[in-house]
Amino acid sequence: MNADCVPPGTAIDAGPDGYTNDPAPQFTFSSVGGGAGFECSVDGGPYGSCHSPVSLSGLSEGAHSFTVRAFDDAGNVDPSPAFREFAIDRTVRAVGLRAKPKRKSGRGRKLGSVRVRLGEPGTASIGSTATVGGRVISLRKRRINFAAGGQQWINLIVRRDHGKWIRGAHRRGRKIAVAIDATFIDDHGNEAQRSRSFSIR
Numbered sequence: 001m002n003a004d005c006v007p008p009g010t011a012i013d014a015g016p017d018g019y020t021n022d023p024a025p026q027f028t029f030s031s032v033g034g035g036a037g038f039e040c041s042v043d044g045g046p047y048g049s050c051h052s053p054v055s056l057s058g059l060s061e062g063a064h065s066f067t068v069r070a071f072d073d074a075g076n077v078d079p080s081p082a083f084r085e086f087a088i089d090r091t092v093r094a095v096g097l098r099a100k101p102k103r104k105s106g107r108g109r110k111l112g113s114v115r116v117r118l119g120e121p122g123t124a125s126i127g128s129t130a131t132v133g134g135r136v137i138s139l140r141k142r143r144i145n146f147a148a149g150g151q152q153w154i155n156l157i158v159r160r161d162h163g164k165w166i167r168g169a170h171r172r173g174r175k176i177a178v179a180i181d182a183t184f185i186d187d188h189g190n191e192a193q194r195s196r197s198f199s200i201r
Contacts, residue, residue, distance in 0.1 A: 005076065007070075007078050008031045008070040009032040009078055010030075010031055010080075011029060012082040013029055014028045015028065016084075017085075018086060018087070019088075019089050020088060021089055021188050023059070025055070025059075027054055027066055028052045029068045034072050034073075035078075036070075036071060037049065038051065038068055038069065038070055039068070040066070040067065041068075041081075042056055042059075042065070042066055042067075043065055044065065047069070059088055064087065065085050066083070066086070067084075089190065092120070092184050092190045093119040093149075093186070094118065094119020094120070094149065095118060095119070095184050095192045096117030096118075096151065096194075097115070097117070098115040098117075099112060099178070099180055099196040100115070101178070101200045109157050110158075111157075111158065111166070111176060112155075112178060113155050114126065114128075114153070114154055114180055114196070115152070116144055116153075118150070119149045120146075120149045120187070121187045122146055122186035124143070124182055124183070125141070125185075126141065126143070130156075130176050130178050132166065132168075132169045132174060132176050135165060137158060137159075137162045137165055138159065139156050139159070139178075140156075140157045140158075140159060156178060173201055176199060176200050177198075179195070182194045182195070
């Protein structure tokens with residue numbers, strides 16, 4: 001009887017490749033050539049028995065690796081394990097929202113400006129309101145696309161049809177309270193919220 005000296009092969013069928021915001025990424029894998037079981041290794045650590053699919057929990061943000069090898073009933077182990085590199089990213093980087101009120105309100109519809117900052121590719125959606133004498137006025141909404149991160153100043157402009165309320169507040173010397181809310185979403189699906197407020201007369 002001839003001894004079985006041919007090791008099985010191993011393939012990763014599914015799992016993150018590159019960035020993921022899943023805190024417990026899952027991998028599925030299979031063998032070819034009569035595999036009887038699998039051994040897995042995370043981040044170059046020791047191999048341990050595993051079954052497909054496997055979920056990796058307790059990983060920190062940053063770069064990681066997953067390795068899996070099949071073995072057969074004769075004790076042959078795949079000498080070229082399947083290998084996958086990936087990174088966990090669950091944070092929107094370098095988010096910033098700075099509000100700058102207009103120094104002298106005058107009679108215009110501009111109430112101030114906002115500096116929006118994002119440290120990676122993604123989008124920022126900015127909504128704002130002005131409250132005058134108990135009346136809430138919606139300001140012009142903005143959405144900024146950051147192809148590679150950066151910052152941008154935008155003006156806080158009252159819609160033309162609501163300009164009369166601002167003009168009335170200017171004439172009477174009433175306080176105008178401005179509230180800004182921003183939602184940042186990076187290209188990996190992570191989300192962050194920021195809010196700012198100020199008042200002018």
